[in-house]
Amino acid sequence: MSDGFNLRLRRPRPSVVACSPTLGALGAVNLMPSCFAKEDALGARIARSSRRRRAVSVLLRWLTYAAAAVTAAVLLFVVGYILVRGVPALTPDLFQWEYTSENVSLLPALASTVIMALLALALAVPVGVGAAIYLVEYARRAGYQAVVLAKQGLRPSDVVTMDSFENAIMVHAAISGSTNALLHLPAIAHEFGISIDGDTFDRLHRGAKYLLDIRPAGRWPAEFFYYAGGVPAIMEEIRDVLHLDAMTITGKTLGENLDELKTNGFYEHCQQLLDEANARCGIKLTRADIIRPASDPIGTDGSIAILKGNLAPEGAVIKHTACPKEMFQAVLRARPFDSEEECLDAVLHHKVEKGDAVFIRYEGPQGSGMPEMFYTSEAISSDKELGRSIALITDGRFSGASTGPVIGHCSPEAQTGGPIALVEEGDLIEIDIPARKLNIIGIKGERKSPEEIDAVLAQRRAAWKPKPRRYKRGTLRLFSEHAVSPMKGAYLEFND
Secondary structure (H helix, E strand, O other), X not given: OHHHHHHHHHOOOOOHHHHOHHHHHHOXXXXXXXXXXXXXXXXXXXXXXXXXXXXXXXXXXXXXXXXXXXXXXXXXXXXXXXXXXXHHHOOHHHHOOOOOOOOOOOHHHHHHHHHHHHHHHHHHHHHHHHHHHHHHHHHHXXXXXXXXXXXXXXXXXXXXXXXXXXXXXXXXXXXXXXXXHHHHHHHHHHXXXXXXXXXXXXXXXXXXXXXXXXXXOOOEOOHHHHHOOHHHHHHHHOHHHOOOOOEOOOOOEHHHHHHHHOOOOHHHHHHXXXXXXXXXXXXXXXXXXXXXXXXXXXXXXXXXXEEEOOOOOOEEEEOHHHOOHHHOEXXXXXXXXXXXXXXXXXXXXXXXXXXXXXXXXOOOHHHHOOOEOHHHHHHHHOOOOHHHOOEEEEXXXXXXXXXXXXXXXXXXXXXXXXXXXXXOOOOEEEEEXXXXXXXXXXXOOEEOXXXXXXXXXXXXXXXXXXXXXXXXXXXXXXXXXXXXXXXXXXXXXXOO
């Protein structure tokens, strides 16, 4: 048995049925000899296959040599032909600086070719050198770190935890991050078996400090965030609300990494970059001008709010740090559109008025794949009057650069029969950001009780019919059929 065991280690593993002593005993037949026979046959097949592969490799190698030789011969022939036929035609006139139809000078063309080649090299060489430095230095370091982590037994699940997600959400609140984080983080968490939704964001953002004064919600260009210390500087300011014992990909805890940055020259380097930017732009910004200290925050209620009500039972998101204060509480008239194209056309042709709640629906994950409503939001926010008097409500999403009273991710979405699909022209829409409310409070311009609103919506729902799916095949069809609510991350969910 020991010899047989060693043999099985040295050779490819045969079938379990053929080699199992237990199965052999149960069948009252000794199967071990047949096992060895199968191994020998398999070895013979492998040897024959190996010889065939070597023969093919030799053939391909000589074919490559032959192709190279033919190519070189053709090239030499072309060059020789040009020299034999062309050299006698060379005259001094061909090398004059000024081209005319008579001398047909080649010198200007040659000079321009050389200049273009030098310009191409000037662009390509730094990129090539930079790529080489990256491959030699950073990629090697990344590979080395991967080996170190493997030896330590540190797995992705040890780094990506609920604590790390909560840390990310707190940073998101401090920097007034994009509403798209409500899609990305829950979707990533889902893959790790962790449950995060819009309510998680709303809970953590309440009372969170908002510190970053950069565009679009703040004053300064985003590059100054990097000069001021970036995410590490933000985390240092809010470290009292972070899980500092959370493990990181460095093999150290978050707290250890933050402490190390204080001593390794990181902040001194950032200050140098900020000084250079100040000199370049003719300004005098300090780090505190860009990243406010936690003791003096820009705001203390995070940067986003999850609104709920009979219009969005599962929730909708607004980036309130980029919303005019006068729109925090408003009652508006509904102007529904079933696509962004229709809505954008109405805005650009001044068919939208002050006091309107502009709806773009059927743009959720199952409706159209959930694209950004960037063009319409920018068209509204760029109008000084409309940007402070109307709201844009959609089951689609927005860019991180979107500003103004824009409410996205309205769930359930229109394609699944959510209340946003039942809104009609003239309905009264209540927005109350402090109270986290988004409701239909009136029909055809008249206020109604909640019970009356529910009855009207029930009638509309009974008459509502889903729109045909926009995508009939491919990946987008798959996504539209299986995407969950945006409030959960719009990830794909398949029923077993």
